Structure formats: structure tokens, C-alpha cells
Amino acid sequence: MIKDQEYLKSKASYCLELAKKLGATDASVTVGNSISETVSFRNKALDESNRSDSLAISIETYIDKKKSSISSSNLLEENLKTLIKKCYETTKITPEDEYNSLPDKNLLAKNIKDLNLYDESHLENDKKIDYLKELEETASIDKKIINTESGFTENKSNFILVNSDGFCDGYKSSSFTASSVTVAKDENSMERDYEFTSRCHLDDIVKAKELGEIAANQTIKKLSPKKIGSDKISIIFDKRISKGFLSSFAGAISSSAIARGTSFLKDKIDKQVFSDSISIIDKPDLIKGMGSQCFDSEGVKSETLNLVNNGILTSYLIDTYNGKKLNLRSNGRSGGSTNLYFENGKLSFEELLKTNSKCLYVTETIGHGTNLVTGDYSVGATGFLVENGEFKYPVNEITIAGNFNDMFKNITLANDLEFKYSVNSPTMMIHGMTVAGK
Structure with a gap:
């Protein structure tokens, strides 16, 4: 389950407050969580299935025109205290740069529009496998296709950005990506081509059969190429x-x-x-x-x-x-x-x-x-x-x-x-x- 905004906001706000207490004149904190699931096939057989869950924080501290940053995937309170202290101490010994600063306050986003970037849908692994089976079967229909690779990745992410000028916002996003790579061979040559689809919403991706057909057809058309002059x-x-x-x-x-x-x-x-x-x-x-x-x-x-x-x-x-x-x-x-x-x-x-x-x-x-x-x-x-x-x-x-x-x-x-x-x-x-x- 992707971390919600309240959890991310609590971590970011904690770091921001601590940085200010230590003496930072300004600070900015980003906390993000991303979950990715990938299934891949090779020659109509399951090749790999994996899942990753990434939780990370990035902190920037300013002392007037001095700036430094630090990041970590460990969000335990004791580690966050250590991180912020290190970041602040590093900032003190960093040379000044007259261009260092947070963005102008009047440029910060205020009215956040819903752009429909997140789809709650979740495709279980067996459904991802079914999609890739159909894709690979379609891509392999022509005997000229001698090798196929395909993959399906579902990604869900959420983040929050806070800074000492009062900005505090973030949003969820998702992506569903499927790809097909095919290799074709005839008596004259061996060629490779691909096709992929990537959308924020599951229902908007290209159907498996269509994706496989496009990849195979594009590859077969490239067979027996000729050379041309300059x-x-x-x-x-x-x-x-x-x-x-x-x-x-x-x-x-x-x-x-x-x-x-x-x-x-x-x-x-x-x-x-x-x-x-x-x-x-x-x-x-x-x-x-x-x-x-x-x-x-x-x-x-x-x-x-x-x-x-x-x-x-x-x-x-x-x-x-x-x-x-x-x-x-x-x-x-x-x-x-x-x-x-x-x-x-x-x-x-x-x-x-x-x-x-x-x-x-x-x-x-x-x-x-x-x-x-x-x-x-x-x-x-x-x-x-x-x-x-x-x-x-x-x-x-x-x-x-x-x-x-x-x-x-x-x-x-x-x-x-x-x-x-x-x-x-x-x-x-x-x-x-x-x-x-x-």
C-alpha cells in the first residue's frame, strides 16, 4: 500500500522544524514513496517477476547563501535527526553562492488542480502474466519471428514537498507500461524492432494483441534490407x-x-x-x-x-x-x-x-x-x-x-x-x- 499524504507530511514537517531549530535560515524537504511491480517474458515463457518498494527523503538546508543537501531511505526518527544535523553542519562550511535561495514566494503553487494522474486499479500478477501470454502468442504467429521479449510494469507513487516559506503539497501518480521486443529472421538478415505503451490509467494502455501485432509487423518489414549510396x-x-x-x-x-x-x-x-x-x-x-x-x-x-x-x-x-x-x-x-x-x-x-x-x-x-x-x-x-x-x-x-x-x-x-x-x-x-x- 502506497504511503498516504499524512504520513509523508509528518516526516517532512518533522525534518523542516528540526532544521529551523538548529539554525537553518531556510529549508526544503521532499519525501516520496514508490511501489513498482514488473513481470517479464522471454520466448513465451515467464522470465522474471519482481516488486520494489522505495521510500526516500531529500533535505536541503540554507544558511543565508550557503546550501547543502542530503538524502536517505531510512526514515526512522533517530536517523532523521542525524541526517539533518549532518546537513546543517555541512552547510556551515559550504562556500557562499549568491544565487542560492528558495523560490520566490509569489511563484509557489497555490491552487492545485486535479489532473487525474492516479489510477487506483491494481493488476494482479496472474493478470499481468495473462496479458503477456497473449502479447507473446500474437507476436510469435509469423514463423519469421524467432525471439520475443515482453514486460509489464505497474508503478504507484506519492510525494510531499515542504519548505520554510510555507509551501506544503504533493500528489499521487501512477503508470502502467507494457512493451514488446521481437527479432525476425529470413535468408538474408536478422532484424529487431519494438513497440510499447505507457499510460497513467490501466484502461488506456494498448491491448496485448494489438501491441504484439505492431511489434512483429514492424520487425518483419525490416527484413532483407538494401544498402544505398551517399x-x-x-x-x-x-x-x-x-x-x-x-x-x-x-x-x-x-x-x-x-x-x-x-x-x-x-x-x-x-x-x-x-x-x-x-x-x-x-x-x-x-x-x-x-x-x-x-x-x-x-x-x-x-x-x-x-x-x-x-x-x-x-x-x-x-x-x-x-x-x-x-x-x-x-x-x-x-x-x-x-x-x-x-x-x-x-x-x-x-x-x-x-x-x-x-x-x-x-x-x-x-x-x-x-x-x-x-x-x-x-x-x-x-x-x-x-x-x-x-x-x-x-x-x-x-x-x-x-x-x-x-x-x-x-x-x-x-x-x-x-x-x-x-x-x-x-x-x-x-x-x-x-x-x-x-
Whole structure:
């Protein structure tokens, strides 16, 4: 059973009061409890079943502009006393940093909205096993599938955040995640692909049969790939790949990267960084959203941000500490983006495929070839050659490269946005990318 708010609040309040008694000028305490249950299958047989129960506390103490932190999974009173004393003593000998402080009081969240992030439902282990059996049976129907792996994870969590400026709140959240990985083989090659589903509520996850079918079909389509020559060509990125560009963008506009000067987007506020057809939103209050939150990890209220408006960068993702370095107010993004997405484009998926007589459709990238300091991008990739809007054959052993400064201005989006993850994108085309092949 997940710990309730009263239990978590009592532990946090105890630590806060003790830190103040010792002499801390300010303090912040977070207490969280998380319970996770996972069942996994391999080749239609039960592989593993486990359960974890995590209870942890994190304490920050301030003495004017000095700050230190400490954490533990032992919430017994004697240990908490020792922790807080150690944290306070460490703070006394820590050098001052003029940017250390709690968030401004007027930025703290006050009216907490119910975003329906918690599902009381519990799927017993035997039901998880039944789900995975059906998934694996479906994924294995075609004889070309020679190996399957699947998993089902149920997670329930609750937390409370308190600080010496009077903030005290938290909420429950849940997630149900199922995945399917399949390996296919024919006389020419062996290929691997996957599919997964993750939702706050059990009833919203993809059915086992559908998940298995998608994973198997995607894998079989990749068999017998061909090699292509080097070229400069338009590339269409599948939605599960295109969302990765948004993740890179979020990293580049984090206030920590901007304050350090380690982002290719520094000094780009109010400047054109995408084509004028592109807008990017970060929306924390989506009902049942996988990245939804009422406030960030500091207690600052999170409101919708129009990060890019008609191609123009309008805001960074700002926390308290780095915001002060930049002389900017926190916008509730300590911990990063929430539900980040490109707004839909105007073309249908089919129209996007037909935009060029020949292009590449990328379904998987290999490696971590993203440099957020320079904007350089280079990764291995696999996918399909598309001619006149039709998928011709799978391709592999290619490298695609470019620079975000150019790539962002050459994006065309389809109108097939779905909110499956905390970062979401429609299918994306980037014109004129470099492809290195055989």
C-alpha cells in the first residue's frame, strides 16, 4: 500500500522544524514513496517477476547563501535527526553562492488542480502474466519471428514537498507500461524492432494483441534490407524518432545549459530558430498527461509555455538557481519540460510522403551523435526508401548528419500528432540532409 499524504507530511514537517531549530535560515524537504511491480517474458515463457518498494527523503538546508543537501531511505526518527544535523553542519562550511535561495514566494503553487494522474486499479500478477501470454502468442504467429521479449510494469507513487516559506503539497501518480521486443529472421538478415505503451490509467494502455501485432509487423518489414549510396536527400522521421529532436531542443533551452553557455541556442531569445510554420508548446496541465504536473520539484507553479511561436524562440526552461544567474524568473521547469510537443502541421501523413519523388523514412537511429554545444547531429539509421509516396524496400547501414541550426529551419510536419508520451511530435520531414551510405 502506497504511503498516504499524512504520513509523508509528518516526516517532512518533522525534518523542516528540526532544521529551523538548529539554525537553518531556510529549508526544503521532499519525501516520496514508490511501489513498482514488473513481470517479464522471454520466448513465451515467464522470465522474471519482481516488486520494489522505495521510500526516500531529500533535505536541503540554507544558511543565508550557503546550501547543502542530503538524502536517505531510512526514515526512522533517530536517523532523521542525524541526517539533518549532518546537513546543517555541512552547510556551515559550504562556500557562499549568491544565487542560492528558495523560490520566490509569489511563484509557489497555490491552487492545485486535479489532473487525474492516479489510477487506483491494481493488476494482479496472474493478470499481468495473462496479458503477456497473449502479447507473446500474437507476436510469435509469423514463423519469421524467432525471439520475443515482453514486460509489464505497474508503478504507484506519492510525494510531499515542504519548505520554510510555507509551501506544503504533493500528489499521487501512477503508470502502467507494457512493451514488446521481437527479432525476425529470413535468408538474408536478422532484424529487431519494438513497440510499447505507457499510460497513467490501466484502461488506456494498448491491448496485448494489438501491441504484439505492431511489434512483429514492424520487425518483419525490416527484413532483407538494401544498402544505398551517399546522397543529400529529404528524410522523414517516424513519430517515435522525431520526438527525440524535441528532447534535444529541451536540453538546449534548459536554463542550466544557457547559463553555462554550453548551448547552440544561447542568445537566441526572440530570434528565428525554426521555420515560421513551427510552434512548440510545453503544457503541464494535460489531463492524464504522462508529463503533467501542478508544480515543479521546487514547488513553483507550472503553466503552459509557448516556447516557439511561428519559428521564434520565446522562452527557456527555467529553474530558480539558473534563472537568478540569467536574471530571469523561474517558470516552473526545475526538472525540465512537462508535456512537450510540436503543434500539428498542415499536411497529412500521405501528403508528406508524396512531397518528394524520393526520400528516406527513418524508423530507428543508432548512437548518441548529438552535440548541444555546436548543434551538430550525426547518427546511424535504418528505415525505408520511399518513392512517389510508396515504401519500396528497407535500408540499413546509413549515417545521417546535419546541424540543428539548419535542420530546425527545414522542418515540415504532418498533422498526425498523438499524445502517447511526455514528449510528442507529428511525423517530421527535414529537407536536404546528408546521408552517407555504401
